Amino acid sequence: MPHGFAPDRLTRVSDAIKAHYVDSGLIPGALTLIWRKGETAHLGLSGVSDLERKTLMREDTIFRIYSMTKPITSVALLMLMEDGKVALDDFVHRYIPGFEHLRVFAGGSLDSGFLSGPAAKPMKVVDLLRHTSGLAYGILARTNLDAAYAKLKIAEAGSVGGLPAMIAQLEQLPLEFSPGTAWNYSVATDVVGYLVEKISGQSFGAFLRERILTPLGMHDTDFHVPAEKQARLASCYYAKAGKLMLYDAGQKSIYATPPALESGGGGLAGTAGDYLRFCRMMLGGGALDGLRLLSPKTVELMTMNHLPGGKEMTELMPSTAAFNESGYSGVGFGLGVAVTTNLARAALPGTVGEYSWGGAAATYFFCDPKEDMAVVFMTQVLSMPDRVRLRRELRTLVYGAMTESFA
Numbered sequence: 001m002p003h004g005f006a007p008d009r010l011t012r013v014s015d016a017i018k019a020h021y022v023d024s025g026l027i028p029g030a031l032t033l034i035w036r037k038g039e040t041a042h043l044g045l046s047g048v049s050d051l052e053r054k055t056l057m058r059e060d061t062i063f064r065i066y067s068m069t070k071p072i073t074s075v076a077l078l079m080l081m082e083d084g085k086v087a088l089d090d091f092v093h094r095y096i097p098g099f100e101h102l103r104v105f106a107g108g109s110l111d112s113g114f115l116s117g118p119a120a121k122p123m124k125v126v127d128l129l130r131h132t133s134g135l136a137y138g139i140l141a142r143t144n145l146d147a148a149y150a151k152l153k154i155a156e157a158g159s160v161g162g163l164p165a166m167i168a169q170l171e172q173l174p175l176e177f178s179p180g181t182a183w184n185y186s187v188a189t190d191v192v193g194y195l196v197e198k199i200s201g202q203s204f205g206a207f208l209r210e211r212i213l214t215p216l217g218m219h220d221t222d223f224h225v226p227a228e229k230q231a232r233l234a235s236c237y238y239a240k241a242g243k244l245m246l247y248d249a250g251q252k253s254i255y256a257t258p259p260a261l262e263s264g265g266g267g268l269a270g271t272a273g274d275y276l277r278f279c280r281m282m283l284g285g286g287a288l289d290g291l292r293l294l295s296p297k298t299v300e301l302m303t304m305n306h307l308p309g310g311k312e313m314t315e316l317m318p319s320t321a322a323f324n325e326s327g328y329s330g331v332g333f334g335l336g337v338a339v340t341t342n343l344a345r346a347a348l349p350g351t352v353g354e355y356s357w358g359g360a361a362a363t364y365f366f367c368d369p370k371e372d373m374a375v376v377f378m379t380q381v382l383s384m385p386d387r388v389r390l391r392r393e394l395r396t397l398v399y400g401a402m403t404e405s406f407a
Contacts, residue, residue: 003036003037003039003041004036004037004371004402004403004404004405004406005034005036005041005042005401005402005403006401006402006403009400009401009402009403010034010041010042010401012397012400012401013032013034013042013044013394013397013398013401014030014032014042014044014045014046016393016397017030017032017044017046017390017393017394017397018030018044018046018047020390020393021379021386021390022046022047025243025244026239026381026384026386026390027047027244027362027379027380027381027384028047028048028049028050028051028235028237028244028379028380028381029045029046029047029048029049029056029057029234029379030044030045030046030047030057030377030378030379031043031044031045031057031059031061031063031272031376031377031378031379032044032375032376032377032378032394033272033273033276033375033376033377033378034373034374034375034398035276035279035280035373035374035375036371036372036373036374037372037373037406038372043059045057045058045059049061049234049235049250049380050234050235050249050250050251051235051237051244051246052235052246052249053235053251055250057234058232059271059272059273060220060232060271060273061232061233061234061271061272061378062220062225062229062232062233062234062269062270062271063234063269063270063271063272063361063363063378063379063380064234064236064248064255064268064269064359064361064363064380065221065268065269065270065275065359065363065378066266066359066360066361066363067265067266067325067357067358067359067360068268068275068357068358068359068363068364068365069189069263069264069265069266069267069268069359070189070264070265070266070336070357071278071282071336071337071357072208072212072268072278073189073192073193073196073208073264073265073336074129074189074192074302074335074336074337075212075278075293075294075302075336076192076193076196076204076207076208076211076212076264077125077129077192077195077196078294078298078302078335079211079212079293079294080195080196080199080200081298082294082295082298085199085200086125086195086199087125088124088125088126088129088335089124089125089126090124090125091122091123091124091125092122092123092124092125092127092128092133092191092195093122093123095195095198095199096167096171096191096194096195096198098167098168098171099122099123099170099171100122102119102123102134102171102174102175103116103117103118103119103174103175104116104117104118104119104120104134104174104175104176104177104178105143105144105145105174105175105176105177106174108144109144109147109148110144110147110148110151110152114144114148114173114174116174119134119175119178119179120178120181121178121179121180122179123175123179124179124180125195126306126335127179127180127188128188128189128191128192128195129188129189129192129306129334129335129336130183130306130307130333130334130335131183131184131185131186131188131333132179132180132181132182132183132184132307132308132316133175133179133184133186133188133191134175134176134177134178134179134181134182134184134186135170135175135176135184135186135187135188135191136148136149136173136175136176136184136186136187137149137184137185137186137187138150138151138152138153138154138155138156138187139360140185142319143176145173145174145176148173149173149187152169154166154169154170154187155187155190155261155263155265156261156263157223157254157259157260157261157263157267158254158259158260158261159260159261160260161260161261162260162261162262163190163193163194163197163204163261163262164194165261166187166190166191166194166261167191167194170187170191176318177318180308181308182316182317182318183307183313183316183317183333184317184318185325187265188265189264189265189336190263190264190265192264193262193263193264193265194264196264203262204262204264205222205223205258205262209222211293212278212293215291215293216274216277216278216281216288216291216293217274217277217289218270218274218275218277218278219274220232220270220271220273220274221268221269221270221271221274221275222268222269222270223255223258223259223262223263223267223268223269224255224256224257224258224259224269225253225255225256225269227256230250230251230253230256231250231251232250233250233251233253233255233269234250234380235247235248235249235250235251235253235380236248236250236253236361236380236381236382237380237381237382238381238382238383239381239382239383239384239385240383244381247382255269266359266360272376272378275365275376276374276376279365279367279374279376280374281293281294282299282303282355282367282374283367283369283372283373283374285299285300286298286299301335302334302335302336302337303334303335303337303339303353303355303369304334304339305332305333305334305339305341306332306333306334306335307332307333310332310341311332312329312330312331312332312341312342312345313331313332313333313338314328314329314331325338325357325358327387327388327391328346328347328348328388328392329342329345329346329347330342330343330344330345330346330347330348331346334355336357337355337356337357338355338356338357339353339354339355340352340353340354340355340356348392348395348396348399349395349396349399349400350368350395350399351368351370351371351407353368353369353370354366354367354368354369354370355367358387358391360382361379361380361381361382361384362379362380362381362382362384362387362390363377363378363379363380364376364377364390364391364394365377366395368407370406370407371402371405371406371407372406373398375394375395375398377391377394
């Protein structure tokens with residue numbers, strides 16, 4: 001069988017996504033791209049990229065990849081690590097002096113004033129990459145700190161002053177917990193983007209374009225979508241009361257102009273084909289088409305579980321209500337990606353060592369180095385209640401289509 005898949009079972013991947021999610025109205029459309037052993041094994045397109053215009057989903061449709069920006073940002077910092085300019089065990093205050101004496105939340109709110117106590121230890125660069133920094137996230141709306149981040153618009157694309165202004169805001173707020181003691185999804189990767197900017201001496205966007213996006217041929221990926229490409233930008237929706245409501249129209253998108261803040265945590269838009277090139281570079285041990293971005297050893301380090309004590313995300317979350325793009329057990333976290341550590345606990349077919357992450361609009365990718373396989377899934381729905389179920393079903397369908405394992 002080509003690529004070690006059964007053709008009829010590959011067809012079943014996209015057929016099931018269409019039947020369960022597109023035809024039911026949970027998402028407007030979907031693109032599923034499967035690459036294995038040097039070739040594209042499957043491209044599935046269904047539904048539309050714009051409900052109002054009834055624009056059919058296309059291979060070159062541009063999507064807001066939101067948090068799938070995070071692995072790219074992490075690679076940028078690891079490239080600077082290989083340049084000898086930063087180390088994982090460096091204290092963050094070496095580069096951001098105002099982070100040296102950050103305190104830990106003990107009560108209160110932004111309006112009433114925060115109560116805080118001393119942190120048990122300073123934040124390290126590795127804490128930013130693995131989300132053990134103690135920082136919060138306004139989009140989660142779970143804690144008083146999340147509420148403060150939302151009110152202050154921390155790390156939002158329209159924030160005046162860009163990344164330096166974001167850092168100045170964070171210096172005035174407490175942490176959720178002492179660094180290294182818990183896992184909490186946060187603006188940490190936006191801070192990584194600031195580190196890239198400060199250490200490289202370039203704007204964050206300029207560094208990404210010069211060192212990653214342009215060399216890899218990711219020509220449709222950037223922090224904004226220029227006029228000549230806007231017809232290809234999908235509209236983004238959000239789920240409310242069982243219906244899809246328009247959030248950001250492709251033809252009148254906020255992505256039409258460059259953002260005030262280039263978000264390393266969620267600011268990029270791009271095509272599935274572009275993101276596949278990033279995945280292929282990772283599967284290639286840091287190289288693609290003769291171009292090397294990282295050493296194989298650095299990629300290996302990036303995709304290990306870095307959580308303290310080898311624990312899983314679900315074991316280190318401060319609350320069962322905390323956000324997790326994986327949403328299930330058996331998964332640890334590396335340097336910018338989730339890493340499968342226990343298949344039985346995950347209750348999914350797959351391979352120990354595969355790595356993944358998703359975006360707020362229900363986009364998703366996973367790479368399986370042992371099977372030499374990458375899967376990129378694109379749609380555009382925020383607050384999708386079945387996001388985790390969709391991703392689990394996608395993984396089950398892809399691995400269920402295999403006739404041969406190379407692991």
